[in-house]
Amino acid sequence: MVKWVKLTVINDNKPNPPLLNDWGWSVLIETDKWTLLYDADTESRVMENNVRALGIDLNRVDAAFLSHYHADHYGGFKYVGEVRRGVNGVCSRGR
Numbered sequence: 236m237v238k239w240v241k242l243t244v245i246n247d248n249k250p251n252p253p254l255l256n257d258w259g260w261s262v263l264i265e266t267d268k269w270t271l272l273y274d275a276d277t278e279s280r281v282m283e284n285n286v287r288a289l290g291i292d293l294n295r296v297d298a299a300f301l302s303h304y305h306a307d308h309y310g311g312f313k314y315v316g317e318v319r320r321g322v323n324g325v326c327s328r329g330r
Contacts, residue, residue, distance in 0.1 A: 237266035245285045246276045253288045255281045259307040263291055272299040272322075275311035282311030293319040301326040 245261035259277035276282050296319050
């Protein structure tokens with residue numbers, strides 16, 4: 236059991252400078268025991284900008300989860316994979 240959970244929205248389709256936005260979704264889920272990246276937006280440039288602007292250290296990510304195979308959820312995984320090599324990944328079986 237975890238003691239606390241922190242959610243950081245990396246992109247949710249709404250502009251909020253200095254964060255970039257695009258049609259996509261990504262959230263970082265942190266607990267006292269693990270850190271999970273849930274989806275990775277549409278574009279690597281959006282992920283890179285927003286991760287930096289939010290002060291997120293992708294090297295702390297224990298696993299990445301892809302909710303479904305649509306570009307607005309997986310597009311930024313290229314950047315994530317370049318920064319956090321060897322991260323465990325999980326993908327749902329849904330469309």
